[in-house]
Amino acid sequence: MKSRNTIIATLLFLAAFWTNSGQTQDFQHNLGIGLFAGPQKLIGGDSDAAMIGGWGGLDLFYGVNSQFLFDLSAAAGWTRHRAPDSQIRHITTPPQSYFRTWLFPVSLNATYFFNADGGFRPFITVGGGATVWQLRYAKWKNDLFSPSGVNIYGTQYNATGNAGLGFVWFLSENILLEVGGRYSYLYDQTLDIIGSGYKGLPVNGVPNERVVKIGPGDANNGVLELRIGLKFLFKGPRDSDGDGILDRDDKCPQEPEDFDGFQDEDGCPDPDNDHDGILDLVDKCPNKAEDLDGYQDRDGCPDYDNDGDAIPDSVDKCPNRAEDMDGFQDQDGCPDLDNDGDGIPDARDKCPNDPETFNGYQDDDGCPDKAPKKEGPKIEVGARLIFPRVTFLSGSATLTPSAKATLDSVYQLLKEHPEVRVEIRGYTDNVGSAARNLELSQRRARAVKRYLVRKGIDPNRLIAIGFGEDHPIADNSTPEGRAKNRRIEFVIIK
Numbered sequence: 001m002k003s004r005n006t007i008i009a010t011l012l013f014l015a016a017f018w019t020n021s022g023q024t025q026d027f028q029h030n031l032g033i034g035l036f037a038g039p040q041k042l043i044g045g046d047s048d049a050a051m052i053g054g055w056g057g058l059d060l061f062y063g064v065n066s067q068f069l070f071d072l073s074a075a076a077g078w079t080r081h082r083a084p085d086s087q088i089r090h091i092t093t094p095p096q097s098y099f100r101t102w103l104f105p106v107s108l109n110a111t112y113f114f115n116a117d118g119g120f121r122p123f124i125t126v127g128g129g130a131t132v133w134q135l136r137y138a139k140w141k142n143d144l145f146s147p148s149g150v151n152i153y154g155t156q157y158n159a160t161g162n163a164g165l166g167f168v169w170f171l172s173e174n175i176l177l178e179v180g181g182r183y184s185y186l187y188d189q190t191l192d193i194i195g196s197g198y199k200g201l202p203v204n205g206v207p208n209e210r211v212v213k214i215g216p217g218d219a220n221n222g223v224l225e226l227r228i229g230l231k232f233l234f235k236g237p238r239d240s241d242g243d244g245i246l247d248r249d250d251k252c253p254q255e256p257e258d259f260d261g262f263q264d265e266d267g268c269p270d271p272d273n274d275h276d277g278i279l280d281l282v283d284k285c286p287n288k289a290e291d292l293d294g295y296q297d298r299d300g301c302p303d304y305d306n307d308g309d310a311i312p313d314s315v316d317k318c319p320n321r322a323e324d325m326d327g328f329q330d331q332d333g334c335p336d337l338d339n340d341g342d343g344i345p346d347a348r349d350k351c352p353n354d355p356e357t358f359n360g361y362q363d364d365d366g367c368p369d370k371a372p373k374k375e376g377p378k379i380e381v382g383a384r385l386i387f388p389r390v391t392f393l394s395g396s397a398t399l400t401p402s403a404k405a406t407l408d409s410v411y412q413l414l415k416e417h418p419e420v421r422v423e424i425r426g427y428t429d430n431v432g433s434a435a436r437n438l439e440l441s442q443r444r445a446r447a448v449k450r451y452l453v454r455k456g457i458d459p460n461r462l463i464a465i466g467f468g469e470d471h472p473i474a475d476n477s478t479p480e481g482r483a484k485n486r487r488i489e490f491v492i493i494k
Helices: 002-017 401-416 434-455 479-485
Strands: 031-043 053-063 068-082 096-113 120-137 154-170 175-186 222-234 384-387 422-427 462-468 488-492
Touching: 031 068, 053 096, 096 154, 120 175, 154 222, 384 401, 401 434, 422 434, 434 462, 434 488
Parallel strands: 422 462
Antiparallel strands: 031 053, 031 222, 053 068, 068 096, 096 120, 120 154, 154 175, 175 222, 384 488, 422 488
């Protein structure tokens, strides 16, 4: 008892004063050995409640990972029975048996630690095995026979199931203090294993020393064990980040691999497998890089045909506008809304591939067509063509767009009759001075001539004359009349 207390006190002293430098250590891929000792008590049977024995042993363990290990444990323990009715005793001694019960448990256990790091780590353990029981004389003799020739020595075997809890404390990187308790359940509860059953058999001639051989009698149902001990880690290959890849093979030993199926052998987490700048957590295509072409670039998926027209973007001149596949330049990837470029959308162009002629005849249908020949003005010397719609910007000789459209028809007429010479006469209303009106009418007549010459009419066929407010054709006292008097006349002179 004294030596056992000394061991316990020594271990507690080490736990209190040993520098804990191993908080970063773990069990993963490490082998180790443990030594332990402590009290144990048999539960059940005809035994004194105060009866406590001792035990000690060793275990071999292997760390599967930072929180889980297996161990194979072997131990030896003893207990010395005290009969509650004082019937198993020598007359001159306390009520204690002459015999000691020895137990030899062997078990395979699995231990789970509730935290993977830190110096203090509580655990729970379960396992199973077997226990060998022997009844021996207190002085380690086993050749005991009663005077009647009955052998009172024996050995029994019992299967056990174990469960326990406790904690370990890293005293250094490789040395741990262990404190815990375990209950071993005995599956065969029909056998007396401490020699407390009796049939009145005398031993050594003393009737009161009654004992029987191990066998049926008052049975025990379990063993409660407490332990304190040391574990020694045999430092093996390290896996600092606990990702299952040893540091010697791990390119990122302090960062666990993410195991997403992409380069999982290097030990480095890959937050962006395809390196497209979009994290895998939100990347719908984590292993295919986004093409970053301005089209749906936030989903992480490359879009090889943005507009879905079956023409790859690499050759599609309009990658974000689908080809209309109307048989016209369908290989370029661009929709052709006006194939013939006549300004009439194909949707309402009856001839989408043939441009409209815009000759004033059915110009809205999109089809080129010749207008039926109209009988033009009669061409004869002295004929006078009046065009009040040849208008100018107010107070100037600048032609308006509508005036140019009118003059285009005059140009066409002169083109069809190259033999004709005309006199271009300009007129004004009577608003303003006569001199100013004359000068303005002359400038306007010359402006008409310049326009026709630029269109291609020989200038020698044209004579420009201004008449001012002379020769009105309507009443200048009304706005309508003045509008008619502001005119251009073409007079055929040859």
